[in-house]
Amino acid sequence: MNIKDVVLIALFAALIAALSLVPPLPLGVVPVPITLQTLGVMLAGALLGPRRGLLAVLLYTLLWLVGLPILPGGRGGFGVLAGPTGGFLVGMIAGAFVIGALVDLLLRRGQTALRQILLYLLSCVIGGVLVVYVFGVPWLALVTGMGFAKALAGSLVFLPGDLVKAVVTSVVATRVARAWPMQLK
Amino acid sequence: MLVEFQDVCVHLHERPVLHDLTLRVSEARVGVIGSNGSGKSTLARLLNGLVRPSRGTVRVDGYDTVQQTREVRRRVGFVFQNPDHQIVLPIVSEDLAFGLKNQGVPRSEHASRVQQVLADMGIEHLAERSALGLSGGEKQLVALAAVLVMRPQLLVFDEPTTLLDLRNRNRLRAILERLEQPVWVVTHDLELLDGYDRVLVLEGGRIVCDAGPREAVQWYRSHCA
Amino acid sequence: MIHSLYVPGASWLHRQPAVVKLGVLMAAGIMLFLLHHPLPLAIAAGLALVLLASARVPLARIWAQTRGLVVLIVALGGVLTLLQGWAATMMVLLRLCALMCLALAVTFTTRSADLIAACERALRPLERRGWANAAKVSLALALALRFMPEIYRRYELIREAQAARGLRAHPVRLIVPLVISVLKSADEIAEAIEARGFPPTRSQDPP
Secondary structure, eight states: OOHHHHHHHHHHHHHHHHHHHSOOEEETTEEEEEOSHHHHHHHHHHHHHHHHHHHHHHHHHHHHHTTOOOBTTTBOSTHHHHSTTHHHHHHHHHHHHHHHHHHHHHOOTTOOHHHHHHHHHHHIIIIIIIIHHHHHHHHHHHHHTOOHHHHHHHHHTTHHHHHHHHHHHHHHHHHHHHHSOSSOO | OOEEEEEEEEEETTEEEEEEEEEEEOOSEEEEEEOTTSSHHHHHHHTTTSSOOSEEEEEETTEETTTTHHHHHHHEEEEOSOGGGTOOSSBHHHHHHHHHHHHTOOHHHHHHHHHHHHHHTTOGGGTTOBGGGOOHHHHHHHHHHHHHTTOOSEEEEESTTTTOOHHHHHHHHHHHHHOOSOEEEEOSOGGGGTTOSEEEEEETTEEEEEEOHHHHHHHHHHHHO | OOOOSOOOOOSHHHHSOHHHHHHHHHHHHHHHHHOOOHHHHHHHHHHHHHHHHHTTOOHHHHHHHHHHHHHHHHHHHHHHHHHHOHHHHHHHHHHHHHHHHHHHHHHHHSOHHHHHHHHHHHHHHHHHTTSOOHHHHHHHHHHHHHHHHHHHHHHHHHHHHHHHTTOOOOHHHHHHHHHHHHHHHHHHHHHHHHHTTOSOOOTTSOO
């Protein structure tokens, strides 16, 4: 792990924090303004690769755990783990890793922009949505005593929004990677 | 302090950036000028091993910048153009202590050395401030203090005044003049070089003029403007 | 400057070492999930509430951290009661309350720096095996803290600049330049860190 890696991990952790705190943005397609935290997490995985992406999200997680109010809404601290979103937040650590691993596997220099967007989208949906829900839904079921099926049903309400975020992330990642090629082989 | 370049070539991303540089410099005030892309920033970064020569050797005070990088970095302080990227810790006094920690200076000495450097530069009041709240000029001074606290024997500045307004530029210029160590300055700000001992003009990765400031600036103006 | 949630004070809780508080929190967390009777849970919740109260944290601070959750809990309570009946719902809510109060108590009475120091202690066995590097970890922490407000401000500058050009806020248009600026900065910051002699020689080396 060289200095550049350390800096990237730290800066992306800071980026996720900053994006968590900015006011949600309206997006024509979705009725509710979208928060940008998930985008930050998915971008960390997509642009830094599995290892650095995981460490960036891990660092962000550590920082809100020790009491920095850097979760959306200015929340933070251990209490969040006890709440319904705890599992989803922890799941982001694994999610970033999976996104990074898939991007490493699928993306190559020289692919068309559309193809890259779709491959990023696939990676983000599997890592940023599927993996995160795998952690989040059982935790939700446990904390609320709801039972898995009902927790899943409740969580699916957020799925369209999360898919939109995955699309936005894919477009951003494609544009950034083309302007600043660092990951693509 | 003697700086020697011996047949140095630098290739970055498979592009040649510097060619056949052979140079011996021991002057106290050295300027490096040239148009954008001439290689002057790369030249500056050879001095502390941030850039390694693809061929040839660079020696500072007898130490090879590749084989003995740590020794070189103890002696060479580098001030970058953008102070925002130089201040890496949240509080000013912490950031200054960062270099001391890296050098292995005992923790008990950190506070006094940091205090002294800040006082020398007239910015003791910034010691416990957060980097975020500082003005551009203050940031530049803090970045310089963070380098000076390490007691370098040679200072290299990469375009120190480019991002500053007139008042801060004059302030920095005054500070540069007072520095006791030999100083290399890479700059577009030709007035900064008044009274310098030697000025190198770079063009296309080669030194095309190596003379006193007046002659070099004149050459630069007539060939590169 | 992003301030931690820590609320300065001199209560008994404030004075306990971070490691102890963390340990107790984790143990309590696990134990609470093993309790399946309303009475012990009620006692636990009561104790947790008392503990939190003993820290003398301004109510406004507590509300700021729990307000979103309270809304959720009320809604949840309604749904759960319909689905599972009073008793089950009561237990869920008591458990949640206990967990929340304990967690808040730790967060409000423990400095972030102390919690981080506790984490660093935990990492030391990893360091001995060469899997982690304390200097790099603490640099990463400090860098993240240093640049959080900086990156936030860059976002605001980008948004303002685009608004001034009559562009409506759009995530892609806002985030692409932000990310690129972060990537550019990384290069320069890494250079500056290297130039100042990082990483330090290991402490065993002669100075």
